[in-house]
Amino acid sequence: MTDPIRLSKRVAEQIGCSRREAELYIEGGWVKVDGVINEAPYFKVGDQLIELLPGATAAESPPVTLLLHKPSGDATAPDTSGAQLQLAKASHWSGDDARLTPRERHFARQTALMPLEQGASGLVVFSQQREIIRALDDPRGKLEQEYVVEVAGEPEENGLALLAKGIGHRGRILPKAKASWQNETKLRIVLKAPQPGDLQQLCEAIGLKVLGCKRIRIGRLSMAKLPVGQWRFLGEHERF
DSSP, X not given: OOOOEEHHHHHHHHHTOOHHHHHHHHHTTOEEETTEEOOOTTOEESSOOEEEOTTOOOOOOOOOEEEEXXXXXXXXXXXXXXXHHHHXXXXXXXXXXXXXXXXXXXXXXXXXXXXXXXXXXXXXXXXXXXXXXXXXXXXXXXXXXXXXXEEESXXXXXXXXXXXXXXXXXXXXXXXXXXXESSSSEEEEEEESOOTTHHHHHHHHTTOEEEEEXXXXXXXXXXXTOOTTEEEEOOTTOOO
């Protein structure tokens, strides 16, 4: 038996490359340990069989942005470790058009943006890309967010028009919101930079009770056909 060493060191010694190149091979899914792909450069190995797959390239991985259809009841991850766990629990959508194979590196150091409250479902964004983090994390952000809100009760007359003008409730002026009926029990509500509780208070202000809500759009980006509990890569040409 040999003393356990890091997988990256073993790969570097075995194929005669630098430690950084070995890490890139491993993170890229090109290295097998006893026949199983291992993407952890710091994984300790002893006498296991180490294989470098044919066609391996030691290429840097560009940062990515991931879109998740969050189920209701799950709180959006508050930090990078929580984001990694939340994404790992979800499934990669088989209908994703991106030509990328999911790797562990895609979940690392992800920042949760525009989080949803625990009771809400819908589109959530996680990103490693600085320009997207800056754009979506800006408290002065002007991106529209669109929600489908299930409600109960009878709204006051001209209530939806009042929401568009900006309505006062519980001692504060609520953000202006464009609202329309999707059906007898569901509203579509569009507003900018909502704060926690805003949707509930907007509905309360005109006599409605919120039973559930789902975010279906951020800016120009719609959740579209992404199934609940699954995620996909943000496409190269998609913009918020």
